[in-house]
Amino acid sequence: MYKVVIVLSIFFLGCFTSFSQNSPANYSFEIKGSVTGKENRAPISGVRVTTSSGGYTVTNGLGEFKIKAFIGDQLRFESTEFQTVYHRIQGDDDVDVLVQDYVQEVKSNTDIEAQSTIRSISFTDSASYYKKINIDKSIDFVTKAISEIGPRGDKKALAKAYTTLGEIYQYYKQYDLAIDALTAALAAEKSTKTELLLATNYLLQQEFLNAENSYTKVLKKKGISNVEKIQAYEGLGDAFQGLKRNKSAIENYTKGLDLAKTSGISSKITDLNSKIGDALVADDNIEKAQVYYGNSLQLSKQQTPQRAVQEKEKVADFYNQQNQFDKEVVLRKKSLEDLKALQQPTARVVKNGPVGINSDSISSQRIKYKIGNAYLLQQKYDEAIPFLEESIKEANDDDDLIVQKDATRKLSEVFEYKGDFSKAYETYQKYVALVDTLYIRKEQEISRAARFNREITTKQNRISGLEKERELYQSKFDLALTSEQLVERQKWFIYSLVFGIVLLGLTTYFFYRSNRQQKLANNLLALKSLRSQMNPHFIFNALNSVNNYIAKSDERSANRYLSEFSTLMRAVLENSEEDFIPLSKEIELIELYTKLEHSRFADKFEYTISVEEHIDVEAYDIPPMLLQPYIENAIWHGLRYKDEKGFLKIDLKAKAKDVIEISIIDNGVGRKKSAALKTTHQKMQKSKGMGNIKKRIDILNDMYKDTVDVFITDLYEDGTGTKVIFILKKR
Template sequence: MIRKAVVILCLLMGVISYEECYGQENDKRRDKSSSNYKTYKSRSVANDAKSLLDEASALRQSNPDQALDKVKEALGVSLAQQDELTEAKCYVLLGEINESILEWKLALENYLQAYDKFEKGNTGSREYRRMLQGLGTANLMLEKYDDALTYLQEAVQISGSRSKISDSYYSERLLDISEVYYRKGQYKEALTTLDDIISDNDKNSSLGLRAENQKAKIYTKTNDLEKSKDLYQNSVNQVRSGNKADIQQSQSMQATKTEIATALRGQNRFEEEIKLRNEAIEYNLESKNMAEVTKDKIEIGKTLEASGDNKAAIREMEEAAAIADTLDNPKEQASAFLALALLYEKNNKNLLALSAYKKYSIAVEKREVQQDLVQSEKSDLIKKQKDIDEFSKSISIGQREDTIERDTFFRQQIIIYGLMGMMLILSTTSFFIYRNAQASKVANQLLALKSLRGQMNPHFIFNALNSVNHFVAQQDERTANRFLSEFSQLMRLVLENSQQDFITLHKEQEILSLYLKLEHYRFRDKFDYEIILDESLNEDLIEIPPMLIQPYLENAVWHGLRYRESKGKLTLQMKQESNDLVVEILDNGIGRKKSTELKTENQRKHNSTGLKNIQERLAILNKVYKANYRVTIEDLPEGTGTRVKIFLPINTKPKAV
């Protein structure tokens, strides 16, 4: 035990030395992270992060670069404060910024980071609801439709009763869910989802009109163009009657118009398509949406060309190009001039085509410059966000290192001052550990002994039930009933006593008498039996292990006597010799050698398993109780039977040592 204590002492000293060395090696790596963490920890004021987030939110659209700087500051403060709610709000704002520049993958990552940080108790907050909306939209744009549905349905669920929602959040999310189903091609579900929106909102409201436009899109996909046209026309009429369309409603109307027009062209319903687009042009001229006017005129030109009216097609294309030329929109200019150039070329107006191609080339160059500028701004924003990720990791590392530093110092003190106590405890408990180990060993052996006893019961019951089956097969109902009655009595005794480590000799003799009686029922023409009990034995005082004698009686009957051609005899005698109770089982059966020859391979295996069980029980009994339980088996001359002697030490109160 002293050796163990010395080993433990050496190990503990090694731990202290390692921690000191490890700390020195990592001091340089810690410095930067620890500095960042301590800087933000020193300015950890509750309102600091909130005010920074408010400023960032205000700058999100106008100056996303500065907004990211504010988010970085707020994130540093929230991490230093271990304020996961504010940290989650920072990630929501990052997601909104990425959403505004159409970086859907980054937006999804930010919203998922927020989702991990929000606690379930904050599900009613505005930021949590905005996060779910962002998760739905980002997954939708990335074509992860099942994930989009999961988050949008959660958003609807937490909104509660529609009558209690003061804003349009509930209906907006239903509209998003309808769009997900629409893109998945599940048009029935998309329509069903819209019913709640239209029933809860005035059809003339912005949400109501957007829902009508969504329905029109869906009907287009189900080839119900008349319904689509009616719904779209109703939206246009409502807006033109004085209800000014907001951006979302306008986008919804344009998308619906495009769907319907494309479907009409696909069915060669050119006049209807042209009429639809001309009505859209009237509305867009009124709302001064000249980019949409340009698009519609280009499409009308293509439709006229497809219908064979090239002259009218050129006129529409020229008008589209003229309008596009007035716009500061290189994308629309390039589209208009390319369409016009191709049409000129097809109609052999090569000079005009060349002029249009030149204007197209100029527009493309402007577009590329514009895209490069936008891409550069996006790249700067993305780089800054990566810096924010590294920064947040740095803060987290600094926080962790600070905790480790404090914990290491405290742990070293505990180890140093605890060594003496541990040595004392180790010395004091050594004796008790040894005793407990010995007690545990004995308990395990007793458990094994109980398990071995338990293994005897299934085999014993199986053989008894075979006897019942034998009587039933012989249609000896009366004997079977009598056998079952006494068998149940025997089972009760066996099951009660087999759980005990020791039972009185009287109980064991009662079990054995009843067992032999039952076996004699079946094999009454094969053997008679006699039980001889020394009168000097105190049956109520002597205790022996249960179910130790019965297997040898069973072997005598089943493997010796029942194979005799004439009736044999079984004698069970119990007497005292010195300090042992000697149980002698004598049969004049066919003997072990001949019995082995008659057995099948399975029977030999089963018999050896039963005897092995007894030997294991005897070995455990001898080990636990420091006794000398033993069995001798003697083959009588010329195969005339077998004598088994079981030596059981007489002990009125056996105890495990």
């Protein structure tokens, strides 16, 4: 055990007493200091510094630290290098800790690795602390933790770092990155906790088959706790519900419920009763579902107020779906009372939604909107009005545009049903203005999300690079160890010659592999960037179509278009991360997209999509969203400007063995006239969009050996019409 001596550098300057008397006990200030060895003043990094009021930090490479503290706080310095040290804060002077007999030099590789492991664990702890506070700091600490682990580093420390990284990505809803990190953690060391986290992220990513397999593996393990078994049964039920296998979901939820009752875990008893109710509703067993919802409602009263509100609102939604509006209103009014009891400035509770679906939080304005809607459905207009008006006011105060928009639209409907058309029109105008504001905000959110994803990708690339370096160092270390064993058995000259040749070959190989991996990484990053540019462009054009219906007050068409558009977007987003998808999926996508565009421009064109019968579309792969931009150009820049109704033909036919030809033909105004009709902005946008497609094709052909060729010509000699030919080869 090291002896410890603390030397405190405190300067009084004749005014310390007055400062202590005048400073309130609850005034926080920043304390700076350092931790060094007494003998040689060597700085000690990775020391955990905490305060009795909850502050936390670690010393940097120079042994320095900064931390917020109060007068009277107790500082605690912890490290494996010395016995834990305490210091009471009496002022805002610097605190310097000198550790007696601390020796910076280490005597063996084992000591070096031990020090690296200690620092890595310290960095990982810091990452956990900052997880919900600052994602940049949190990921930076994980990066430092991984970089500290050498070629023979502690696998447990490495697994802990990657597990923490997975938790960070899960918190910020980057589930695909969380899956990669947790997979890396399991490769370093197996852990039931990490396996459950991985399965949970498969659920959140809606990869239900992978989730099912992961939870099943956990249940097959021996020696897991009852809590872990309950989590696995619940997760397995969620996976089966995602797969629409409701009976299997009920079976696993019931197993988890029985075990929770045996173990006395009350929170899980409530949750699993509620989830069994969900599965029974999905299985059309409404009467039995009501029994389980009744159980969950009763049990939630014994849980926290927040949990009770969650369950009331969930069951109220069920009553709404069953047209039991009186019961719905009673439950929601109780929820309002519970929210008031929470005594928060803005009462808000996180909603327990289905796995993988982003659910809105439960707020006072949202509950009042739903009560007003329930009264409206019962034609109790006078009762509906005050709830809707209060909902609008509270939503405005809370800057909740979604609820404000929905409540305003319902209030307009109430006034219309009551015959007060002037108020109905006035309220509807407010609704239209809110829709415009919400549209602008959604565009901003899309832009922020894209920027956030780019920043996350940059940090993840840094972590991936560190892991590759670590693997390379591991290989070099193993090679050096092998060479040392050979020296003992062979003559040095012969061994030196052989070792030199081997080392040269390995160096060449690693250099070649590194170059290939770097080129592949660059190509993948470029593809991801191009896809991220195409998706917002595609979404923006589709939302313009919705906005057009809204501007015409054609709500029914807007709703129908949005429903079909959401189906299309789901398919686009599912395929957006892939370099290639089955041709059958791309055909489904363009069929849906062309149908949507035809619904807007039915008077401008007719279309046909034909596939030769003997073509096996499942055997071919194609880059996602490759055909859609050309179809979009044909409609928007060719057929839309045509005076009479035109036609659009999309044909797939065999050209040779393992080669098919895809043609997109329109008899529109042609490329030359279309270019003359465009504004400068439109010309720039088209050029950019077509340029992105060309870059994608060039990169993919470079990576996969000339899989796709594209040719564009005029359809007729007078320059009208356009013919786009894709030559697609089987990979």
